[in-house]
Amino acid sequence: MNILLITSDQQRWDCLGRQNSEILTPNLDRLADRGILFERAYTVNPVCTPTRCSILTSEYPSRHGCFHVGTSLPEDYRPTVADRFSDAGYATSLIGKAHFQACKDPASLESAPKVHDLDHFDNWFGPYFGFEHAELVIGHTSEPHASGMHYGAWLRNEGIDTTCYFDIHDYDHFGPWSLPEEYHGSSWVADRSIAAIDRAKEDDKPFFLWSSFQDPHNPYVTPEPWASIYDPSTLSDPIGIPELDSLPDFYRSLACGDYYGDDPQLQRKAWGDVKIRPELSPSDVRSLRAVYYGMVSLMDHHIGRILDRLEVDGTIDETLIVFTSDHGDYLGDHGLWGKGLPAYESAQRVPFIVAHPDVARRGQKSQALQSLVDLGSTFLDIAGLDSLERSQAVLQTQAWMDPTAEVRDHCLAEFRPAQGPYKQRTFIDSQFKLVLYDTREYGELYDLQADPGQARNLYDDIEYIDIRRELEGKYSNTDSEKDLVRERNAVA
Numbered sequence: 001m002n003i004l005l006i007t008s009d010q011q012r013w014d015c016l017g018r019q020n021s022e023i024l025t026p027n028l029d030r031l032a033d034r035g036i037l038f039e040r041a042y043t044v045n046p047v048c049t050p051t052r053c054s055i056l057t058s059e060y061p062s063r064h065g066c067f068h069v070g071t072s073l074p075e076d077y078r079p080t081v082a083d084r085f086s087d088a089g090y091a092t093s094l095i096g097k098a099h100f101q102a103c104k105d106p107a108s109l110e111s112a113p114k115v116h117d118l119d120h121f122d123n124w125f126g127p128y129f130g131f132e133h134a135e136l137v138i139g140h141t142s143e144p145h146a147s148g149m150h151y152g153a154w155l156r157n158e159g160i161d162t163t164c165y166f167d168i169h170d171y172d173h174f175g176p177w178s179l180p181e182e183y184h185g186s187s188w189v190a191d192r193s194i195a196a197i198d199r200a201k202e203d204d205k206p207f208f209l210w211s212s213f214q215d216p217h218n219p220y221v222t223p224e225p226w227a228s229i230y231d232p233s234t235l236s237d238p239i240g241i242p243e244l245d246s247l248p249d250f251y252r253s254l255a256c257g258d259y260y261g262d263d264p265q266l267q268r269k270a271w272g273d274v275k276i277r278p279e280l281s282p283s284d285v286r287s288l289r290a291v292y293y294g295m296v297s298l299m300d301h302h303i304g305r306i307l308d309r310l311e312v313d314g315t316i317d318e319t320l321i322v323f324t325s326d327h328g329d330y331l332g333d334h335g336l337w338g339k340g341l342p343a344y345e346s347a348q349r350v351p352f353i354v355a356h357p358d359v360a361r362r363g364q365k366s367q368a369l370q371s372l373v374d375l376g377s378t379f380l381d382i383a384g385l386d387s388l389e390r391s392q393a394v395l396q397t398q399a400w401m402d403p404t405a406e407v408r409d410h411c412l413a414e415f416r417p418a419q420g421p422y423k424q425r426t427f428i429d430s431q432f433k434l435v436l437y438d439t440r441e442y443g444e445l446y447d448l449q450a451d452p453g454q455a456r457n458l459y460d461d462i463e464y465i466d467i468r469r470e471l472e473g474k475y476s477n478t479d480s481e482k483d484l485v486r487e488r489n490a491v492a
Contacts, residue, residue, distance in 0.1 A: 001357070002200075002319040003085070003208045003379050004310075005055075006303060008296075009048065009097060010217040010339060011325035013041065013349040015296050018365075022235055023293045027304030031323060033363045034316075034355040036403045041352030041370035042411040042428060043327045046339045047273065048099045049073075050414070051326040051372055056080045056100060056129060058377040058391035060414060060480045067416035072101035072108050075129065081376030082130030084385050085208040091200035094131040096189040096212030099138060103145060110138045115148030122153045131210070133199075135192045137185060141177065142169045142219045151188055158183065172277065172337075174220035174288040176227040181298070184223060185214050190302035194309045201315070208379070211306060216295035216329070218338065226294040232286035235293075238332030239346070239453045246457035247444065274330065274340030274347075285332045292331060320382060320400075321355040324372065334454075341415060343426045343435040343444060344454055348413050354400045356382075364403035369430070370396065371411045392479050412480045427475040434471040435459075445471070 017025040018032050019039070044054045049069045050061040056073070057064045057080060066073050079087075086092045101108035108114070109128070115138060126134035139146035147155060147162035155162055165179040181187060193211040200207035215222070280288065303323070310316035330336035333346040340347070352370050377393035378400065380386065387393070399405045413426040423438035433454070435444035445459040445468050458464040 001383060002206050002315065003090075003383065004306075004319055004321045005210045005375065005379070006213070006306070006321065006323045007055075007210070008213050008215060008299060008323075008325040008351075010327060010329045011215075011296060011351055012328040012331060012346060013039075013351050015216075015293065016351050016353075019351070022230075024229075024297050025300040027300045027307055028323060028351075028353060031303075031307065031321060031355050032353045035321070035359050035362060036354050036356075036400065037365045038352040038354065038368060038370045038399075039365055040367055041324060041350050042348055042372070042413055043325075043350050044371060044373050044412065045414050046327045046341075046347040047415070048326050049102070052099050054373045055326075055375050056082070058373060058375075058388050058393040060373055060392055060412065061416070062414055062480050063390065063392060066100075067414070069099075070102050070104065072105045073129070075101070075109070077129070079388060080130040081380060081388065082208065082210075084130075084380055084388065085383070086127075086130055086132055088383070088385050089205060090383075091133070091196070091203060091205040091207040092131045092209075093133040093135075093193075093196040093199075093207065094126075094128060094210045094212065095135050095192045095196060096137060096185070096210075097214050098128065098134070098136055098212065100129055103138060103143075110136070110149075112145050112148070115139075115145045116152065118148070118153040118156050121148075121150045122157075125150075133196065137188075137214065140171075140214065140217050140219060141166055141221055142171050142173065143167060150192075151185060154188060155183060169219040169221060171218050171273075174218075174291045177221035177223050179223055181223045181226075184298070186299045186302040189213050190305045193306050197306075197309055197315070201313075211303075213299050213303075215299045216292050218329075220288055220291045220295065222291060222295045222298050226298040227291055228294070229297060230290040230293045232283065232290040235286050235289050237282070238285065238289075238330075239334055240455075241335045242453075242455045242457075246460070273338040274342065275337050276335055277337050280332075289331055292329070317357055320357065320379070321353075322375065323351065323353040324375075325350045326372070341417065341424060343413070343415075343424060343433065345448070345452070348426065348428075356400050358401055360402045366399065366403040367430075368396075368399045368403075368406040369408040369411050369428070370399075371408065373412075374408075410474065410478075412475075412478060414480060425475070425480070427471055427478075429471070429474075432467065432471060434468065434475065436472070436475065443468075 017029045053066040101110045128134035135150040137151035144167040147166040328347045374393040378396045411428045415424040425436045427434040433446045443459045446454045
């Protein structure tokens with residue numbers, strides 16, 4: 001069986017047509033019609049690098065060691081999920097964004113100035129972390145390295161002056177982007193993914209392909225007509241600011257814009273990429289959300305091209321396809337933008353579609369809990385391959401074929417900033433979300449069924465003390481907590 005993993009970058013769980021009538025994703029909808037849409041899937045960390053490394057290793061950040069975007073997974077880290085597939089004779093390819101390494105790590109392939117050695121990327125195609133074939137891009141339109149690596153080499157070879165399109169925005173920019181769609185990263189990822197599928201067919205090999213798109217990560221810019229296909233006035237407003245009195249003190253600091261002292265760099269390192277944007281009017285907020293939706297729809301269009309290729313010769317009937325994202329985006333919910341520290345669903349919850357050729361009933365929705373740490377090992381299990389020795393995954397094989405099956409009783413998310421005291425741990429079960437902070441006495445507790453917008457923190461509510469203690473006991477027995485305890489003891 002072929003394995004195709006399609007990921008987006010910073011896509012909210014509710015930005016699918018099957019979840020939200022305000023957004024158009026016809027191709028992801030048809031993928032859901034072929035399989036199961038899981039409505040309760042969670043990242044392991046609400047920023048990029050830790051989650052992507054967890055997909056690759058089947059380990060939580062507390063075990064593989066990449067807690068934030070400033071860390072790197074060692075290039076000799078073995079074995080990975082891709083290693084297992086390569087050793088089994090699969091054609092393994094990674095197309096698009098990897099971000100297994102820090103962009104400011106001089107030893108990293110994904111760092112400047114290495115990403116701008118376009119002659120190198122004209123001739124080097126892996127291996128990379130177990131993938132035999134790699135065609136990579138890193139960064140976003142506000143960053144000069146976004147026009148580097150294989151994507152940048154291709155743009156150069158196409159005669160594109162990248163200085164006209166990249167590193168001309170800031171992270172908070174939104175609106176139309178002048179780059180022609182045929183040169184957009186989503187178009188390139190789709191093209192190269194289709195080429196990888198064709199190579200595997202020519203070599204008569206099954207494939208393990210990770211197609212990794214960069215949208216809808218900020219800056220929120222996209223070419224026309226996608227930037228204008230949604231009428232901002234028709235879109236819903238974000239979730240409002242919660243009851244701050246029931247939250248830890250640092251939430252009030254965040255709401256006031258006082259992130260962490262007067263040092264902007266320290267602020268960013270302490271919080272991740274989360275921020276407030278008081279300069280945005282209600283009209284601006286809806287306009288920004290409209291562009292974000294357009295970014296998703298453009299990406300959906302190019303995902304459709306990959307699905308079309310699989311359908312042409314019936315390969316899709318021999319392929320397990322999973323679509324998800326590395327984390328979400330606050331997109332104005334709770335007065336926040338980006339992703340990072342607060343443990344809200346907007347950043348922790350992700351879209352998740354599984355199209356298994358042997359699914360029992362297609363087109364169903366499921367409430368079975370899914371974690372991104374499960375992806376790699378479940379792929380291996382379905383392929384009949386040995387799991388990774390250090391795996392912390394729960395095998396989702398049964399749930400991916402039967403929309404009534406549930407194999408997880410909880411999900412875990414970890415967040416550790418580059419600096420600052422807010423080491424956050426989140427435990428999520430079928431009803432509640434418990435949020436703990438390392439070396440801190442305060443916490444959060446939400447009833448997600450009664451309060452899906454997480455407006456009321458129940459942590460100190462006397463009526464919920466027993467529930468809180470029960471959840472704390474369950475969390476203390478998880479491998480994630482044991483890894484953190486071992487780490488604290490080693491430091492001490």
